[in-house]
Amino acid sequence: MIDQFINFVIRPPRAEYNPDQYLWERDFMLAGRSYKRQDLEIRNARGHVLQCSHYMPSPFPEDTPLPCVVYCHGNSGCRADANEAAVILLPSNITLFTLDFSGSGLSDGDYVSLGWHEKDDLKVVVSYLRGNKQTSRIGLWGRSMGAVTSLLYGAEDPSIAGMVLDSAFSDLFDLMLELVDVYKIRLPKFTVKMAVQYMRRVIQKKAKFDIMDLNCLKLAPKTFIPALFGHASEDKFIRARHSDLIFNAYAGDKNIIKFDGDHNSSRPQFYYDSVSIFFYNVLHPPQIPSTHSIKAEKYYDLGALKFGASMDQSLLYEIITGLRCASTDAASSSSAPPSILTAKPVDELLSEAVPIASKENSAVNEDEPSSFQDKLSGLSEECCSYTSSNRESWGRCSSLGGSDEESSADCAAADRNRQISEKMLCHVRWHLDVKQQRLLMHLQHL
DSSP states (O other), X not given: OHHHHHHHHHSOOOOOOOHXXXXXXXXXXXXXXXXXXXXXXXXXXXXXXXXXXXXXXXSOOTTOOEXXXXXXXXXXXXXXXXXXXXXXXXXXXXXXXXXXXXXXTTSSOSOOOTTTTHHHHHHHHHHHHHTOTTEEEEXXXXXXXXXHHHHHHHTTOTTOOEEEEESOOSBHHHHHHHHHHHTTOOOOHHHHHHHHHHHHHHHHHHHSOOGGGOBHHHHXXXXXXXXXXXXXXXXXXXXXXXXXXXXXXXXXXXXXXXXSSOTTSOOOHHHHHHHHHHHHHHHOOOOOOOSOOOOHHHHOOOTTOOOOTTOOHHHHHHHHHHHHHHHHHHHHTSSOOOOSSOOOOHHHHHHTTSOOOOSSOOOXXXXXXXXXXXXXXXXXXXXXXXXXXXXXXXXXXXXXXXXXXXXXXXXXXXXXXXHHHHHHHHHHHHHHHXXXXXXXXXXXXX
16 A cells, blocks of 8 residues: 555656647647647756647747746646647737657656656756747746746755746645545554655655755745736645745745645636636737738628727727637637537627627717626636536546546546637637627627
């Protein structure tokens, strides 16, 4: 039993996957813009080759470096865990870099170290990005082991612009003591610490790190990078108190968000919205005009929709483009069938969200904005619910504490079409949240 627990810590189920099947396509579309996935290999200080992917606009804007977020996965995770992050960050002109840490996914290495050696992998990745003239500011986004990795590295590199830390543990030794109870390892209480000390020696011999060194509480008071903490309130594996302890000791600008769910749950949309706003504020991405130029009448049936003199038609088409592209572009980037949102005339599409004034009475009454808001909220909740109930492909192997039934083999067999639908719906939700207030103000002038 103790040996199994040791393997659970340093050799959890390893994610095996086909990058061309489980990552974003090498060329794909989001919100009417073209992006590409650039795969590369980086060698770490121990000589292990790390498999990496960098998502960026295609073509890359000339003479305009963009900020980059490095996504750090959990202890049974891989690059595919960053698929949702791409939907959130790329439309904000923030590139995304993701990697398989040593001992994880398709990279070299036999063991994971829950952040200790992973911070050195992160160091070579940041060094690579620093040498890339296309990258400006750098942020970190980590979950579980990846959150600890980000915190360990951030304590050494104050130039990092900001960190999102989801479900970090405060002290590995304390966590292991807790897990003895969680996994009902049958040991007399007075022998538990002796058993953990035994595991400490074995881990040190096999994986070359000391579990006593993984203590985020010692680093938090010395770290000043702006940080957004997140934790599921029903997390039974790494309990929410771990994030509370780190948060209370943390010296830099900070905020913490609690949400429903457990360690492996899909994160709610309001959390992703907060992450997006956080990175926008700390990374200051430039405003780059879309290269996806459109003639509205050429692409959309305007039907009977009438525009007031003050209506910003370009904004309206931009929003509709986002709705259409979220469905058609996601489907076109793979072999998946056309997705949920079907093609409709513009007036029909908008009439489902807000009543359109007739020609005889174009004034919008006071109740219509709230009706519009309610419709958008309903759509947002539907998208969020769909994402939460269907994010299964890698969520269960991406974080510490996946169950035996939800092994990496199960993850590899997850439905591809469902993943594409999830990407699309997550983007629709994001696009609506960003644009709905602006659209509401313009509709009042119809």
